[in-house]
Amino acid sequence: MTKISEASRNWWHEETEGIAFTHAMDMTLLHSEQSPYQKIEIYEHPVFGRVLTLDDLVQASHSDEFMYHEMAVHVPLLGRQRENAEVLIVGGGDGGILREALRHEFVTRVVMVEIDRRVVEVSKEYLGINGNYDDPRAELVIGDAADYVRQARQRGDTFDLIILDLSEPVGPSSSVFTRAFCEDFSACIKPDGVVLDSDSIFVGKDRAYFLQELCGDKDQNLVSIMQRERLLPHVAAYRSIVQLYPAAEFGFFLYSLDGHDYSTPVAELTGRHYNPELHRASFALPTWWRTNLGF
Incomplete structure:
Protein backbone atom coordinates (compact mmCIF):
# COMPACT_ATOMS: atom_id res chain seq x y z
CA MET A 1 0.00 0.00 0.00
CA THR A 2 1.32 3.45 -0.92
CA LYS A 3 2.00 5.59 2.14
CA ILE A 4 1.24 9.29 1.78
CA SER A 5 3.31 11.62 3.92
CA GLU A 6 1.40 13.65 6.46
CA ALA A 7 4.10 16.35 6.39
CA SER A 8 2.95 18.04 3.22
CA ARG A 9 -0.45 18.10 1.57
CA ASN A 10 -1.21 19.63 -1.81
CA TRP A 11 -4.98 19.48 -1.81
CA TRP A 12 -6.72 19.96 -5.14
CA HIS A 13 -10.48 20.37 -5.06
CA GLU A 14 -13.10 19.78 -7.73
CA GLU A 15 -16.15 21.82 -6.89
CA THR A 16 -19.70 21.26 -8.11
CA GLU A 17 -21.24 24.61 -7.38
CA GLY A 18 -24.82 23.66 -8.17
CA ILE A 19 -25.10 21.47 -5.07
CA ALA A 20 -22.18 22.80 -3.00
CA PHE A 21 -20.23 19.56 -3.33
CA THR A 22 -16.47 19.03 -3.50
CA HIS A 23 -14.05 16.16 -3.55
CA ALA A 24 -10.32 16.53 -3.02
CA MET A 25 -7.08 14.79 -3.86
CA ASP A 26 -3.56 15.33 -2.57
CA MET A 27 -1.66 15.78 -5.86
CA THR A 28 1.45 17.33 -7.33
CA LEU A 29 1.05 19.66 -10.30
CA LEU A 30 3.16 18.55 -13.28
CA HIS A 31 1.90 20.84 -16.01
CA SER A 32 -0.39 23.85 -16.26
CA GLU A 33 -1.30 26.09 -19.18
CA GLN A 34 -4.09 28.28 -20.42
CA SER A 35 -4.92 27.37 -23.99
CA PRO A 36 -7.08 29.67 -26.14
CA TYR A 37 -10.05 27.66 -24.87
CA GLN A 38 -9.47 26.43 -21.32
CA LYS A 39 -7.09 25.72 -18.46
CA ILE A 40 -5.29 22.40 -18.98
CA GLU A 41 -3.52 20.75 -16.07
CA ILE A 42 -1.80 17.45 -15.38
CA TYR A 43 -1.33 16.23 -11.81
CA GLU A 44 0.44 13.26 -10.25
CA HIS A 45 -1.29 11.31 -7.50
CA PRO A 46 0.58 8.59 -5.57
CA VAL A 47 -2.29 6.08 -5.92
CA PHE A 48 -4.24 7.18 -8.98
CA GLY A 49 -1.31 8.14 -11.20
CA ARG A 50 -1.56 11.07 -13.57
CA VAL A 51 -4.79 13.05 -13.73
CA LEU A 52 -5.96 15.36 -16.52
CA THR A 53 -8.18 18.29 -15.53
CA LEU A 54 -9.81 20.90 -17.76
CA ASP A 55 -10.99 24.11 -16.12
CA ASP A 56 -10.54 22.37 -12.74
CA LEU A 57 -12.74 19.37 -13.63
CA VAL A 58 -11.35 15.82 -13.79
CA GLN A 59 -11.39 14.34 -17.31
CA ALA A 60 -9.22 11.21 -17.08
CA SER A 61 -6.73 9.45 -14.83
CA HIS A 62 -4.35 6.54 -15.22
CA SER A 63 -6.24 4.61 -12.55
CA ASP A 64 -9.77 4.64 -13.96
Whole structure:
Protein backbone atom coordinates (compact mmCIF):
# COMPACT_ATOMS: atom_id res chain seq x y z
CA MET A 1 0.00 0.00 0.00
CA THR A 2 1.32 3.45 -0.92
CA LYS A 3 2.00 5.59 2.14
CA ILE A 4 1.24 9.29 1.78
CA SER A 5 3.31 11.62 3.92
CA GLU A 6 1.40 13.65 6.46
CA ALA A 7 4.10 16.35 6.39
CA SER A 8 2.95 18.04 3.22
CA ARG A 9 -0.45 18.10 1.57
CA ASN A 10 -1.21 19.63 -1.81
CA TRP A 11 -4.98 19.48 -1.81
CA TRP A 12 -6.72 19.96 -5.14
CA HIS A 13 -10.48 20.37 -5.06
CA GLU A 14 -13.10 19.78 -7.73
CA GLU A 15 -16.15 21.82 -6.89
CA THR A 16 -19.70 21.26 -8.11
CA GLU A 17 -21.24 24.61 -7.38
CA GLY A 18 -24.82 23.66 -8.17
CA ILE A 19 -25.10 21.47 -5.07
CA ALA A 20 -22.18 22.80 -3.00
CA PHE A 21 -20.23 19.56 -3.33
CA THR A 22 -16.47 19.03 -3.50
CA HIS A 23 -14.05 16.16 -3.55
CA ALA A 24 -10.32 16.53 -3.02
CA MET A 25 -7.08 14.79 -3.86
CA ASP A 26 -3.56 15.33 -2.57
CA MET A 27 -1.66 15.78 -5.86
CA THR A 28 1.45 17.33 -7.33
CA LEU A 29 1.05 19.66 -10.30
CA LEU A 30 3.16 18.55 -13.28
CA HIS A 31 1.90 20.84 -16.01
CA SER A 32 -0.39 23.85 -16.26
CA GLU A 33 -1.30 26.09 -19.18
CA GLN A 34 -4.09 28.28 -20.42
CA SER A 35 -4.92 27.37 -23.99
CA PRO A 36 -7.08 29.67 -26.14
CA TYR A 37 -10.05 27.66 -24.87
CA GLN A 38 -9.47 26.43 -21.32
CA LYS A 39 -7.09 25.72 -18.46
CA ILE A 40 -5.29 22.40 -18.98
CA GLU A 41 -3.52 20.75 -16.07
CA ILE A 42 -1.80 17.45 -15.38
CA TYR A 43 -1.33 16.23 -11.81
CA GLU A 44 0.44 13.26 -10.25
CA HIS A 45 -1.29 11.31 -7.50
CA PRO A 46 0.58 8.59 -5.57
CA VAL A 47 -2.29 6.08 -5.92
CA PHE A 48 -4.24 7.18 -8.98
CA GLY A 49 -1.31 8.14 -11.20
CA ARG A 50 -1.56 11.07 -13.57
CA VAL A 51 -4.79 13.05 -13.73
CA LEU A 52 -5.96 15.36 -16.52
CA THR A 53 -8.18 18.29 -15.53
CA LEU A 54 -9.81 20.90 -17.76
CA ASP A 55 -10.99 24.11 -16.12
CA ASP A 56 -10.54 22.37 -12.74
CA LEU A 57 -12.74 19.37 -13.63
CA VAL A 58 -11.35 15.82 -13.79
CA GLN A 59 -11.39 14.34 -17.31
CA ALA A 60 -9.22 11.21 -17.08
CA SER A 61 -6.73 9.45 -14.83
CA HIS A 62 -4.35 6.54 -15.22
CA SER A 63 -6.24 4.61 -12.55
CA ASP A 64 -9.77 4.64 -13.96
CA GLU A 65 -9.87 6.01 -17.51
CA PHE A 66 -10.47 2.50 -18.89
CA MET A 67 -13.68 2.19 -16.85
CA TYR A 68 -15.22 5.03 -18.81
CA HIS A 69 -13.63 4.49 -22.22
CA GLU A 70 -14.34 0.76 -22.45
CA MET A 71 -17.97 1.04 -21.38
CA ALA A 72 -18.58 4.02 -23.67
CA VAL A 73 -17.29 2.20 -26.76
CA HIS A 74 -17.82 -1.54 -26.43
CA VAL A 75 -21.44 -1.56 -25.28
CA PRO A 76 -22.81 0.33 -28.32
CA LEU A 77 -20.38 -1.32 -30.77
CA LEU A 78 -20.87 -4.90 -29.53
CA GLY A 79 -24.56 -4.54 -28.72
CA ARG A 80 -25.43 -4.97 -32.39
CA GLN A 81 -24.03 -6.97 -35.29
CA ARG A 82 -22.15 -4.56 -37.54
CA GLU A 83 -19.86 -4.56 -40.55
CA ASN A 84 -17.78 -1.63 -41.76
CA ALA A 85 -18.81 0.59 -38.87
CA GLU A 86 -18.11 4.32 -39.02
CA VAL A 87 -17.65 6.19 -35.73
CA LEU A 88 -17.71 9.90 -34.91
CA ILE A 89 -16.14 11.05 -31.63
CA VAL A 90 -17.23 14.50 -30.50
CA GLY A 91 -14.49 15.75 -28.17
CA GLY A 92 -12.33 12.96 -26.79
CA GLY A 93 -9.10 14.94 -26.56
CA ASP A 94 -7.35 12.47 -24.27
CA GLY A 95 -7.64 9.85 -27.04
CA GLY A 96 -9.03 7.00 -24.95
CA ILE A 97 -12.26 6.65 -26.93
CA LEU A 98 -10.24 6.50 -30.15
CA ARG A 99 -8.05 3.77 -28.66
CA GLU A 100 -11.00 1.56 -27.79
CA ALA A 101 -12.84 2.14 -31.09
CA LEU A 102 -9.77 1.11 -33.09
CA ARG A 103 -9.63 -2.23 -31.24
CA HIS A 104 -12.45 -3.49 -33.46
CA GLU A 105 -11.49 -4.69 -36.93
CA PHE A 106 -15.01 -4.06 -38.21
CA VAL A 107 -14.59 -0.36 -37.46
CA THR A 108 -13.42 1.11 -40.77
CA ARG A 109 -13.51 4.85 -40.03
CA VAL A 110 -13.15 6.93 -36.87
CA VAL A 111 -13.42 10.72 -37.02
CA MET A 112 -12.44 12.53 -33.83
CA VAL A 113 -13.38 16.22 -33.61
CA GLU A 114 -11.62 18.08 -30.79
CA ILE A 115 -11.61 21.86 -30.53
CA ASP A 116 -8.40 22.19 -28.52
CA ARG A 117 -5.23 20.85 -30.10
CA ARG A 118 -3.34 21.38 -26.86
CA VAL A 119 -5.55 18.87 -25.02
CA VAL A 120 -4.54 16.25 -27.58
CA GLU A 121 -0.85 17.16 -27.37
CA VAL A 122 -0.66 17.43 -23.58
CA SER A 123 -2.58 14.17 -23.14
CA LYS A 124 -0.23 12.34 -25.50
CA GLU A 125 2.82 13.67 -23.66
CA TYR A 126 1.70 13.14 -20.07
CA LEU A 127 -1.02 10.47 -20.09
CA GLY A 128 -0.23 8.26 -23.08
CA ILE A 129 -3.67 6.61 -23.07
CA ASN A 130 -4.56 7.64 -26.60
CA GLY A 131 -5.22 5.54 -29.65
CA ASN A 132 -3.02 5.64 -32.73
CA TYR A 133 -3.66 8.89 -34.57
CA ASP A 134 -1.63 7.51 -37.49
CA ASP A 135 -3.96 4.55 -37.99
CA PRO A 136 -5.31 4.87 -41.56
CA ARG A 137 -8.84 4.49 -40.23
CA ALA A 138 -8.46 7.52 -37.93
CA GLU A 139 -9.06 11.14 -38.84
CA LEU A 140 -8.29 13.84 -36.28
CA VAL A 141 -10.13 17.11 -36.90
CA ILE A 142 -9.15 20.12 -34.80
CA GLY A 143 -12.19 22.35 -34.81
CA ASP A 144 -15.54 23.17 -33.30
CA ALA A 145 -17.69 20.03 -33.10
CA ALA A 146 -20.92 21.98 -33.51
CA ASP A 147 -19.63 23.35 -36.83
CA TYR A 148 -18.39 19.92 -37.94
CA VAL A 149 -21.69 18.18 -37.20
CA ARG A 150 -23.70 20.95 -38.87
CA GLN A 151 -21.54 20.66 -42.01
CA ALA A 152 -21.72 16.84 -41.91
CA ARG A 153 -25.49 17.12 -41.84
CA GLN A 154 -25.43 19.44 -44.86
CA ARG A 155 -23.29 17.07 -46.91
CA GLY A 156 -25.24 13.97 -45.84
CA ASP A 157 -22.41 12.30 -43.93
CA THR A 158 -23.75 9.68 -41.51
CA PHE A 159 -22.29 7.37 -38.87
CA ASP A 160 -23.11 4.06 -37.19
CA LEU A 161 -22.04 5.39 -33.80
CA ILE A 162 -21.62 8.95 -32.54
CA ILE A 163 -19.95 9.24 -29.14
CA LEU A 164 -20.39 12.53 -27.30
CA ASP A 165 -17.20 12.55 -25.22
CA LEU A 166 -17.70 16.02 -23.80
CA SER A 167 -16.53 17.93 -20.79
CA GLU A 168 -19.13 19.79 -18.74
CA PRO A 169 -21.07 22.70 -20.34
CA VAL A 170 -18.52 25.38 -19.49
CA GLY A 171 -15.80 26.85 -21.70
CA PRO A 172 -15.46 25.36 -25.20
CA SER A 173 -18.07 22.65 -24.62
CA SER A 174 -20.86 25.15 -24.04
CA SER A 175 -21.46 25.52 -27.79
CA VAL A 176 -22.68 21.93 -28.12
CA PHE A 177 -25.13 21.85 -25.21
CA THR A 178 -27.96 23.20 -27.37
CA ARG A 179 -31.08 21.92 -29.11
CA ALA A 180 -29.58 22.92 -32.48
CA PHE A 181 -26.60 20.65 -31.88
CA CYS A 182 -28.93 17.79 -30.90
CA GLU A 183 -30.86 18.31 -34.12
CA ASP A 184 -27.65 18.18 -36.15
CA PHE A 185 -26.19 15.02 -34.63
CA SER A 186 -29.60 13.34 -34.79
CA ALA A 187 -29.54 13.91 -38.56
CA CYS A 188 -26.05 12.37 -38.85
CA ILE A 189 -26.93 8.92 -37.52
CA LYS A 190 -27.69 6.00 -39.83
CA PRO A 191 -31.14 4.36 -39.61
CA ASP A 192 -29.66 1.53 -37.51
CA GLY A 193 -27.11 3.73 -35.75
CA VAL A 194 -26.92 5.07 -32.21
CA VAL A 195 -25.66 8.13 -30.35
CA LEU A 196 -23.87 7.58 -27.03
CA ASP A 197 -24.05 10.33 -24.41
CA SER A 198 -22.97 10.16 -20.76
CA ASP A 199 -22.92 12.09 -17.51
CA SER A 200 -22.23 11.85 -13.79
CA ILE A 201 -25.31 11.54 -11.59
CA PHE A 202 -25.88 12.79 -8.05
CA VAL A 203 -28.65 11.46 -5.81
CA GLY A 204 -30.19 14.12 -3.59
CA LYS A 205 -32.81 13.74 -0.89
CA ASP A 206 -35.56 14.87 -3.26
CA ARG A 207 -34.35 13.96 -6.74
CA ALA A 208 -31.39 12.95 -8.89
CA TYR A 209 -29.25 15.49 -10.75
CA PHE A 210 -27.11 15.32 -13.87
CA LEU A 211 -23.72 16.99 -13.56
CA GLN A 212 -24.46 18.81 -16.83
CA GLU A 213 -27.36 20.69 -15.27
CA LEU A 214 -25.38 21.48 -12.11
CA CYS A 215 -22.45 22.98 -14.04
CA GLY A 216 -24.52 25.00 -16.49
CA ASP A 217 -28.01 26.02 -17.53
CA LYS A 218 -30.63 23.32 -16.90
CA ASP A 219 -31.81 23.86 -20.49
CA GLN A 220 -28.34 22.79 -21.65
CA ASN A 221 -28.72 19.23 -20.39
CA LEU A 222 -28.46 16.96 -23.45
CA VAL A 223 -30.17 14.02 -21.77
CA SER A 224 -33.21 16.11 -20.86
CA ILE A 225 -33.34 17.68 -24.33
CA MET A 226 -33.32 14.26 -25.99
CA GLN A 227 -35.90 12.84 -23.59
CA ARG A 228 -38.19 15.84 -24.06
CA GLU A 229 -37.80 16.55 -27.78
CA ARG A 230 -37.47 12.95 -29.02
CA LEU A 231 -35.25 14.06 -31.91
CA LEU A 232 -34.22 10.41 -31.90
CA PRO A 233 -37.37 8.77 -30.58
CA HIS A 234 -35.81 5.99 -28.52
CA VAL A 235 -33.79 6.83 -25.39
CA ALA A 236 -32.27 4.02 -23.31
CA ALA A 237 -29.67 3.91 -20.57
CA TYR A 238 -27.07 1.78 -18.82
CA ARG A 239 -24.77 2.53 -15.91
CA SER A 240 -21.30 2.04 -14.50
CA ILE A 241 -18.93 3.64 -12.03
CA VAL A 242 -15.98 5.91 -12.73
CA GLN A 243 -14.29 6.42 -9.40
CA LEU A 244 -12.78 9.90 -9.85
CA TYR A 245 -15.79 11.47 -11.53
CA PRO A 246 -18.05 13.40 -9.13
CA ALA A 247 -20.33 11.04 -7.21
CA ALA A 248 -18.80 7.99 -9.03
CA GLU A 249 -22.28 7.02 -10.31
CA PHE A 250 -22.11 7.32 -14.07
CA GLY A 251 -24.81 7.03 -16.69
CA PHE A 252 -24.59 6.20 -20.40
CA PHE A 253 -27.48 7.17 -22.67
CA LEU A 254 -28.35 5.68 -26.06
CA TYR A 255 -30.33 7.72 -28.58
CA SER A 256 -31.60 5.86 -31.66
CA LEU A 257 -34.19 5.82 -34.42
CA ASP A 258 -35.13 2.16 -34.22
CA GLY A 259 -34.97 1.41 -30.49
CA HIS A 260 -32.64 -1.58 -30.84
CA ASP A 261 -31.88 -3.35 -27.53
CA TYR A 262 -28.12 -3.06 -26.95
CA SER A 263 -28.07 -5.08 -23.74
CA THR A 264 -26.83 -8.36 -25.26
CA PRO A 265 -23.29 -8.46 -26.71
CA VAL A 266 -22.90 -10.14 -30.10
CA ALA A 267 -19.19 -10.96 -29.67
CA GLU A 268 -16.76 -11.82 -26.90
CA LEU A 269 -14.36 -9.18 -25.59
CA THR A 270 -12.65 -8.86 -22.24
CA GLY A 271 -10.99 -5.59 -21.37
CA ARG A 272 -9.59 -4.25 -18.12
CA HIS A 273 -13.14 -3.34 -17.10
CA TYR A 274 -15.52 -4.46 -19.84
CA ASN A 275 -16.66 -8.06 -20.23
CA PRO A 276 -19.83 -9.65 -21.64
CA GLU A 277 -21.34 -10.26 -18.20
CA LEU A 278 -20.82 -6.64 -17.20
CA HIS A 279 -22.27 -5.51 -20.52
CA ARG A 280 -25.53 -7.31 -19.75
CA ALA A 281 -25.62 -6.30 -16.09
CA SER A 282 -25.07 -2.60 -16.81
CA PHE A 283 -28.61 -2.36 -18.20
CA ALA A 284 -30.13 -3.36 -14.84
CA LEU A 285 -31.14 0.05 -13.50
CA PRO A 286 -31.88 0.90 -9.86
CA THR A 287 -35.42 1.85 -8.94
CA TRP A 288 -34.36 5.44 -8.22
CA TRP A 289 -33.07 5.73 -11.79
CA ARG A 290 -36.47 4.76 -13.14
CA THR A 291 -38.28 7.03 -10.72
CA ASN A 292 -36.05 10.10 -10.92
CA LEU A 293 -34.50 9.93 -14.39
CA GLY A 294 -37.37 8.53 -16.41
CA PHE A 295 -35.85 5.21 -17.53
